[in-house]
Amino acid sequence: MTNWKVDRPQRITIDEPVTRLDVRLVAGRLNVVGTDGPARVDVTRVSSRPVIVEHRDGVLRVGHEHPPRRPGFLWWLGQLGRRYRAEVSIAVPADTLADLHLVDGALVASGLVNDTTVNVTSGQVTLMGLAGRTDARIVSGPVEALGVTGDLTLDTVSGEVTLGESAAGRVHANTISGAITCDLDNPRRSEIRLTTVSGPITVRVREDSDLDVHLHTTSGRITSGFPQVDGVGGIGPVKDSHGVLGAGEGKLWASATSGSIALLARPVDDDQEEQP
Template structure:
């Protein structure tokens, strides 16, 4: 199995890559979908070298530090400089595992199974579809043009979804804020849970979905008069059907506010871009 030790800037080109696992500490990481040959371009390495392995039998590509495992990313505590800036290009259907400690990361154009983990770094998912799982401690996750499934969990990190058309969106935070601008297909399901973080969702005013929102002590507001708001000691709720229903939106908090906003009709934003 070919292996390289990367301790200075450089570029590698690989044969077939069927799966990517990349793990870095600090710096910047970009994973981009490409129709060309899979490549790794490193423009900065400070501290321990990166180890690159490519299994030519099954096509698996790994770029990581020897002592940084996928399961150990969220609990990384080792001192010392580990800064790198790198860009990887792989086929758009290639499964990806991208882990960062404090580095920022961009994953763009992937259409397969994508997993991202981070401690405090910012993660951007740009035009990523398929099945996506994102897990952070305090780092934020921003998704642009989501299509497919997204599962997000965090302690205090925020989730922002811009122009999303998810099949499934599941978000769980303790104190992180969830902000989502969504268009919902008839079979879409959105579930958001937070302890104290605010939840803000914007939907087209002609959306077809069932809505259920609950909070123990947080404020609940809605721009849709069709929905029923109830408030009793220890419980506040928002429920009802918009349009013909079929899709579903559920939001629950303990002390966080829930806000449901009304936006442009479904498909209008795409027409304006054209």
């Protein structure tokens, strides 16, 4: 086992193999990227509480020394959080399993092709170019996923969910208070579930999508860019819509309690123009 106690800006290179990354930071910024070279930990800022880096049996652990178990009132006033603030960038092999935790701050994960788990209490989460199974949860703040494939779960209590350039086979996006915005390019037999209690849902899919679509809102309205997806019964604004796009091999469910739902059609020509 090798470990480092980092109390000032420092770069650490791990020459031995890394198959799993476990990060438990309290406050600040965390950037994790998948690369081809050896693993590296770059601490560019650290407050009075050091950051501990440990490597053992292929597991790379990065975390604050003696973190508070339950941040309380003083934490949210900022008096305690400033002691634990750090800015850390970590590069690991792209197929590394990643388990990333941050109490307060901004987290960015990119280029990982194995399973990735993200937990943030307050701040923001950005995911780019991930594959495998991705599970991201944040209590307060937005979560954004771009170019993510595989299985994707995005959960936030209070914050917006944005998903773009996605070809994920399974997408579950949930928020209690906040909007959901998705631009999807899904493979066959995909499963997409979008739910929000308070906030609108906007989802755009290709005109040639193969989806069985179910849309429901309690106190909003539904609009659709596909004539195949029609309103179901009732007088006044549409509350339920159902229809089949193409062969209907995939599933799209969208549900909002207090908010409207918009289903938009993306011309296939748009994708061809984006290609070099």
